[in-house]
Amino acid sequence: AEAELVRAHRLEAVGRLTGGVAHDFNNLLTVIMGGLEIIRKTDDPARRQKMAEAALAAARRGERLTGQLLAFSRRQNLRPASIDLNALIREGEPLLHKAVGDGMTLQFKLKRGLAPTLVDAAKFEAALINLLVNARDASPSDARICVETADYMVIPPAAPMLALNLPASEPAHTGTVHPSDLQPGRYIRVTVADNGAGMTDDVLKRVFEPFFTTKGVGHGTGLGLSQVYGFTRQSGGSISIQSTPDKGTRINLFLPWHTLSPPPAEAAPDAEPRDTQPAPDASGEPDADAAPIRLLMVEDDPGVAEVTATFLRTEGFAVDLARNATEALTCLQTHSYDVLLSDILMPGGISGIELARRVAVECPDVHIILSSGFPGEVEALRQTPWAFLPKPYTPGQLRALLAHKKDQTP
Template sequence: VSLLERPVQPITLVSVMQAALRARARQRQVRSLLAARDEAALELESLVVQRTLQLQQANSLLRTEMAERARVEDSLRHAQKLEALGQLTGGVAHDFNNLLMVITAGLDMMERQHDPDRRARMLQGMRQAAHRGANLTRQLLAFSRRHALRPETVDLGRYLRDMKELLDRSLRGDVQVDIRLKPGLWPVHVDPGEFELVLLNLAVNARDAMPGGGVILIEGENRPGEPGTDGGRDLVSVSVRDTGAGMSEEVKAHVFEPFFTTKDVGKGSGLGLAQVYGFAQQSGGTVEIATELGVGTSITLLLPRSHNALPEANPSGPSSAMAADTLQGSILLVEDDVEVAALVSDMLGDLGYEVIHTSGPDAALGALANARHLDLVFSDIMMPGGRSGIDLARELRRRRPDLPVLLTSGFAERHRDDAQAMGIQVLSKPYGLEDLRVAISYALERKD
């Protein structure tokens, strides 16, 4: 609104009217802009609602697809497990049946055989079969990662040189083993028993790749760390190379998968290279494979260098000097398997011990209360009834902290940490008479 004083000059009136018209035009323009803004806001809101609905539909579809994928993956895993079980049945079960055949047939023949030399050969064959069965079990446990390694600082060069005789005996006569080691090979921190098993597996695979004979070349060398290569770590490489037919890329892509094998059913379990891979991973290293059809295959273990001092050569164990006829005393044996208990009782008797046998922890605690004197409790870990050998050991530590305890199990690694926390040794099944003697002597010496 504009106020004019009279008399009004024409030019003033015109100027005021023009200003009013311009203001009116600006007002209409602002109203138009506001209306356009409101319309755009409504359109945007509609687009947001529409897009939100689309996203909700896409999200619902994605969840459905994820659920379907999970179902398919579960079905695939189930199928893979069934396939693995079939391969396991065809390989491992066949191997075990062969081992049992050697043992059972050997026992039958020993009953009919009176020649001491032939009986000795049969016994040796049965003993070797039992060791092969134990090694196959160790392969299964190592593959499943339920077999914990017990690493120590190892002179790799000495182990490789010492194994040549074993490899020569284990392989065919038309297969030659050549070991070449670079000087100054660094020590590594590995489980020596598992390392020997890995090397034997690689050598056997190399032998099988050369049905017409050939050369297995085992090489060892240091690989100093370089920036950007495997974290710059110092590594020691051990490679096993054959002059066989080599592998196709398809076979190479699957060689470390458990139960994968190119051998005929019953000729191999498919666990050898899976165990090699598991050992390398657990030891902080890795595995490399190079192969060429018609030329051969090279599998290389890369193990981290150890900066720890090497142990003294041939250390004397705590009980190795004790003679068997000096052992005497009373042992409480806790074992639920009747046949195992009978055999172990005989073994303990041969070592000079009086044996009191019970079949479970509760009966063992009752025998402990009634026994006049006990020198040691020797208990299996895995037993029915809800209480294990570990539970028994804890109760014995509470009641009789001075009483030595020795535990045993066919699956010792699962309970080794619990036993070690109580200062108790675990003897792995299967064990021999000398293993039992040394373990008992060690347990008794720790008491002193």
């Protein structure tokens, strides 16, 4: 009976997740489809521009929504770097004050010295703003909200209580604050505390479920805390909540302690910049008659293939299309290419990564770019030299990746 109850709760969560995604994406698609239909039928340039901007804005909201879902599933594309959280928080103070608003008091109690960890700085700032907005919405207009950092150590259960070499003002904490899934080790604890409405036990049990929210309709997606949870777990840490109704809430992020890496050496002031422009011909002008760069695009989605190929051709590339890796290998046997742009997840039994491995061996001069709408795939590419382009991408992002190849072409 207990197992059946757990299964029923999981099915309920999945149903709420799919229903919430469908609801939000249907709204976005309504804007995009309506805007494109008006663009197709109207000759008014101003109206076409307005509808194009509305459709583009809706597409970008869809991109943010999928980013939140990927954060919850711990499959987002992180760019971790060695940073000092204290310095990052101080740098972002003006933005954090704006997130809270003028009527509330926002305090910072940051630990002495450094708070070193290895995280994606932009994703951490987004998570912190999410927590502050939640604290603001759950608090009265004259509330106090506090952001704290502290050293934190999780001792293995069988280990003796040894000295942690922490400052006297930062005592070692016992296991009453951190969640049970946090592994033994040293962490930086980031806490957002408020004196607002707090949460009941029933709310606390569901607070990380996607699309679960206690806010009114139109005042929250229910993805804020699930996104923070996913980011923290993907960064090697965890999250806990201490809350009492009518007394306030403390949300604690535990991020692994990490020795800061030295900053990269700067180039000498008198160093000459390298010329990355195409080499001119004998007349001093770029060679307008140079052969176009041949690009093989492997994409099973016809819409993505058509839009991207059209853009690439306007940029001067000679583009051939293949619907899967098998077709791509056939093209590579009969033609020579300068660039391979391939999706990772494709039908046919051969993935984009497997295709790239074969091309790298058989055609080592081909510049390889892999793309996917599932950024978790980037984990498999960390030890490879290939570029990764997450979907959805813009023509500008693709242009930036291809610019280096164009500059190398004589």
